[in-house]
Each structure stands twice: as C-alpha cells, then as structure tokens.
Amino acid sequence: MKNQSKISKVVKKFLIPFFLIIIIGASFWLGTNFGKSKCEICPPQEINFSLFWEAYHKLQEKFVDKGKFDIQKMIYGAISGMVKSLEDPYTVFLKPEETKRFVEDVKGTFEGVGMEIGIRKGQLQVISPLEGTPAQRVGLRAGDKILKINGTSTVDMTVEEAVSLIRGPKGTEVTLTIFREEWEKSKEIKIVRDMIEVPSLKWELKTTPWGYPIAYLKLYQFSGKADSDFKQAAFEILASPAQKIILDLRNNPGGYLQVAVNIAGWFLEKGQVVVIEDFGKEGMNEEYKSAGPGKLLTYPIVILINEGTASGAEILAGALRDNRNAKLIGKTSFGKGSVQELENLTGDSSLKITVANWLTPSGLLITEQGLKPDIEVEMTEEDYQEERDPQLDKAIEIIKEMR
Template sequence: MKNFFEKRYIQVILLLAMFVLGYFIGQTNNDSLGQIKLNHTESPEWQLKTEELKKEVDMSLFWDTWQLLEEKYVDSNELDEQDMIYGAIKGMVNSLNDPYSLFMTPEETMQFLQDMEGSFEGIGAEVGIRGGVLTIIAPLRGMPAEKAGLRAGDKVIKVDETLTADLTLDQAVRLIRGPRGTQVVLTVVRTDNGLDTHEIIITRAKIDIPSVEWEIKQGNIAYISLSQFSEDTEKEFKKISKNIINSNANKIILDLRNNPGGYLNVAIDLAGYFLPKDYLVVTEDYGGKTENLEHKTSGKGELQNYDIVILINQGSASASEILAGAIQEHRGVKLIGKKTFGKGSVQELSSLKNDSALRVTVAKWLLPSGINIHEQGIDPDIEIEITPDDYDKNKDPQLEKAINILQSMDK
C-alpha cells in the first residue's frame, strides 16, 4: 500500500468503482470518470500552508463539540476517537456536494485499490447519485444485473428493506454488493412506466467480462461492442482492428451503450484508430488554476476510412462520452440512441496518513469544440427509445437503425 502511494504524481485513469459516481457494483474498476492523479500532501509548501491555515481558521467549535460528546454522550466509553476524526473529515468533504469528491478511510482505500486490480463479486452494475436519487448508470453486459432486468436509468428506492433516500453512495454500494450466490432485492422506479415500482431480485456472482467484442453483421459491417475501457482494452482492440482490416467489413458500428467509462488514456488510444494523428480528443480545464492540458491522438488511424455510426445511451459515461464526442466532432458521424449520462470531471487522489486517501475534483474535461458536457450529456443525432416491449421481445431498434443507415450508404 505505501509503495503504491510513494509514486508521486503518477497519472492513472480509473473506472472509479467503490467510491466515485460510478460505483461498479461488482466489476474491475478502473474509471475515468475522470483522470486521477496520485499526489502527496507532505511537501514543505503544503506544510507552510497548513500552518497558515491553522492560524486563520477557528477550530474552537469543533473541539467544543468533541468535548461535549466525551462528557455527555451516554455511551462515551464506546467512542472511537479515530472514527470520530474520520467522520468529521467525511462531513467536511461531503459539504462540497460533489459526488466525485470523497475521503476514504484506510480500509476503504485498500478496498478501492483491490477493486482496481481484478474482478470481484457483486451484481455487475454501476450506480451513482442523479438528482439526489440512487440511479443505475449502467448494468454491465451479460452480468447478473442485466440478466435480472435492471436497466440504465432505473431509480433505486430500496435495497432489500432499506430505503436509499438517506444513504450515501458508499453505504448503498455496501448493501448491494455481496458474496456470489447470495441475493439482493432492488426496488426501482422506471421513468418509462410512470411511478410504478418494480422489485428486481438479483443473484450476485463473480464479475469478470471482456471489455471489447466484435462480430460481422450483414456481411460487411463490423459490430464492435465496448463495455468499458480497462487496462487490456487497447491490446484487445488492436487485435480486433487487424481482424476487421483482414475481413470483408467496410463499415463499423461502435456500440458504447452502457459503457460507464474507464482509463482515459485508453479512450484516447482508441480514438487514434478512428482519427488521424495529432487530432485533439479532450482538454482538461483547470478553471484557470493551472494551464489546460490537451490530449491528442498518437495512433495511425487504421480505421479512419471506414464509414461508422456510434450507439450511445444514458449508460454511456465519461471515457465513452469522450470517445463518442471526439469522433463525432471530427468526422461528423451519426450518434444513435439516447442522451449520454454527462460525466466530465477530473479527480486527484492524494495519499494521507495511515494509508487513508482523499479524492477531489480538480478539473473538468472539454470536447474538442470546447463543450463541457458535465451533467448535460451528449444528444444523439437520431434518438431512438428501446421500449419495454422491445426488451421483452429482445429487439434492438437502435442497432437496427445503425445497420439501416450504413446499408443506405451503398445505394
């Protein structure tokens, strides 16, 4: 653990599991949801600022409250001073009202890092807080959540018998996750059914899925399904691109639906397959505190001459929005489906004492045109709803429309 944090200023892009917007409830978690920078807070400059802050900030109210708790709380002998400190810090960070900024205790930090390293057990979905409500961002393809009928956009009002209204995101995640073979009941409200509630019973399992798959459709259309941007995605995509080039395909459908994000650098690498070298993919805007950082393609553009359409929906977030937005703006390709989630912020992860950590939003990312889609999302060029009847009949009108558009290009 300590060795991990001793790598100063290493940039990693995570699909923020356990403690970000997108808690992957059972899945390798490497989010983007923004760029994460590991950072220490023990520099001489920081120590000087800390000393100055101590002189300026009146902490007497904090200590008065602490003393009253020790003196008057009925079970004062059970008070854990370390937990009280952690609780106070969590409250301070929560006061930002930013679901992407979070203080993590040593135990939570360790769990977060372990989740990044491999698969684990759960339902296979990403959740976040949207409009103050626990919301399904993306059920992962082929995972228990999707198989049980959970959909992107579902509002979770109960986990088993616990109401979610007063739960923090991490509290809700802890209730939903669990050992394989056990069950959890989610009570959800589905917007396309008014205010009707549904109880969805999900059997937890080990979550381990390929991040990219492909197949040939209609003889000449390469259908690429990207479920997340993991460490191995670029390596897998490189093999797939060679297979596509050596196939009869001359058109591509890039499916980014229910892709909650992943490593930002992987999204940039993949953009380099569809765009020429040195094309701007995304800009990190630090709000004037430091110089903006531009990320450009460095690939060979192996697939840039293929006709392409991109599928998106409300489960497409962060790195998938970056890739879709960059290709659309540079090549004018059609986006088909529903509006994306709208996650476009950058977090910095700083190590603190005793292996605790702080993640805080430090910047927002912009599309090549300069548009910030945070909490706005990207609108599709062609909006198509998948209705409950479509789900029941296993129909995919969004994919059908993409195929029709590409086929019409031959006429």
C-alpha cells in the first residue's frame, strides 16, 4: 500500500465482515503499537472538550447510584459512542477482552456454532453458515435475520456483542430467534456449540448429460491453507479429463486478500487487474494485479454466487467477470467491499477502522450493492428440503454452450 508508513504497526486488511468468528481468519498483521510520542495523542487544539468534562462532572456530582460510577466503563462508552456516530457497522471500538477474542479468532480453530454474521441495513443476520458446522446442520441459511440471542434482542447490538453471546464452550447450547423471508413468523432454533474446523475447498468431476466431464470446484473460504490447497486442486484438474469449470463461491465469506488474488491468478493473464483499493482520494487508488500462473486461463468457467458470497469471494467473482466475461449465476452477493485496519490502543483495546473500499477491475463498487448475477436463480424452501440445486443445474446448462 502506498501510504504504508502512515499505517500503525498493528494493521492489516480485512476481507471479511465482523463475523461470528468462528473460523475464518481476517487478513491482518498482528503486532504491538509501542513508542507513540505524546504529541501523537494530544487532543486537537481546535476541538473544545469542555462539554464532555462538564457532563462528566455533573454526573460525578449528582448521579444517585454511586456504585454504578465506573470511570473505565464510562470511557469505553464514550469512545464507542464516538465511533458509532460515524454510522459505519465495520468501524468498531474493541475493549481489551474483545480485542483478545478477535486475535484468537483469526488463528483457525474455535468453539462455537460455525457461521459468519454481520449487520446489513441495521439488522444482525447470518452471512453464511460454514460447511459441516452446527449452524449448517440446524438449517441456518445466508440472509437469516437474528432477532434474539438467548432471549436478548439484537436491536442496536454490535457484531462483537453478538459474538460474545453466541460463542461458548463445546457441548453448551445457544438459542437464536430467527426470521426468514419465506416464514410467516420467527422461530427459536437451539444450537449445540462444537469445535469448528472448516475445509478450504473441494472439487469433483461431474458427468454431464452430453458426456463431457466438468470440474466442479467449491471454495469455502480463503484461509491461509487455501492457497496450497487450490494449487493441488488445480493440478489435479489439469491432469483430469475435465474441459470446463464451475466455480462455486456460494456461502464463501472471504478470508485473506492475498489468497483471493493468488487464486484469481490461476484464471487470469499475468498483469490483469484483480481488484482496486479505493482510498477515496484522488491518486490514492492501488491496483492488485495477477501474478499468474494462468494455467486455468483456457478453461470456460461459470461462477455460482448467493447472499453468502462476501468480501474476498466477491473480489474473485468480480475479477473473473470483468476480465474473462465469466457468467455469475444465483443471487446477488452480500456486498462487503470495504477495507478495515486494526489499530492497537492504550490498555490492550483497539479500533477496527474502515480505510478504503474495494472496486472490481471495471470500477464497480462492491460495498452494500454487491454483485448482481447475470442469471438470477432462486433456491426455494422446497429445493432445500428436497436437496435440489437449480442454481448448479443452470450453471451446467450454461456451460454446455461455452467453448
């Protein structure tokens, strides 16, 4: 990044929303912020803090219940209020215990329910239930709205607060009140927590009605091991009789930026733009380009997306559509296209700050609007119950005509 020297030593880019941890590592650098000079933390002279201190002293003087007067808690509350005033769900103040949990979450294996959560249009919701986890086994889906956690309303609840309520030791239970658009009313769903481990990908040969085998490649996440796993899968595909590829990015919530860029390089020519990082200032954009190897460049490809396709998965899908005219099939993706950096603060607290937005190579803003499919295909309640996959069926139909 061009302004790297201006960024804190603790920072990194996040490609996933503030999701319920449970498994995927956000891409960031861990470190410590030592040696800040006093001038760096002095209050700006043009800002008058007298109102803040006036309110503080009035509370100290007159509040009836002195037992509730916790100065540290009040400071945290003031910082949280300042951050919330920006009205960005991805810019968040983390108290020490939340910072510690976040750092632990990105290491790989956790006890929880196995889903990613985020806030969209003010509502806490499921981004994607992860493969083989308790959340998937009880039938949670991308887009499910989480109304309550163990009876506590999620109105005005941050993702971090939700995480602290949903997480817990293996074998314990959490009750979520869920609403789905197809339902007439909400339902309570009990989930038993477990140890969460999710694979990075799987692939298989699929025999088509016209006799030509195709490679069906499902990417679950862009974890640290996804790079090497994809390389192995790619060489297996190259050695197979497959002539075309269906890339399934449904319910892929993202992961490490560089992994997404590296995987894109297998499908693109060296030097083609994968994603643009837009800092909102003229001349501050940075392009991430393919470094190759381009070994899957000649394979016709279609891509499956849905409401659980987010962040790094949206970057990969956008790059292949813009550079190779790859068809996107399914439902509009989640729309997590902002870049977060982690800044350590005094006393082991931290800030996650939105510093930029991701753009596709053609300049399309991913944030909020997501990627719209070229061919929209619904998955109905009946499809799920009967284990049908009309989105995959459509992908097979479309790829048949591709050369």
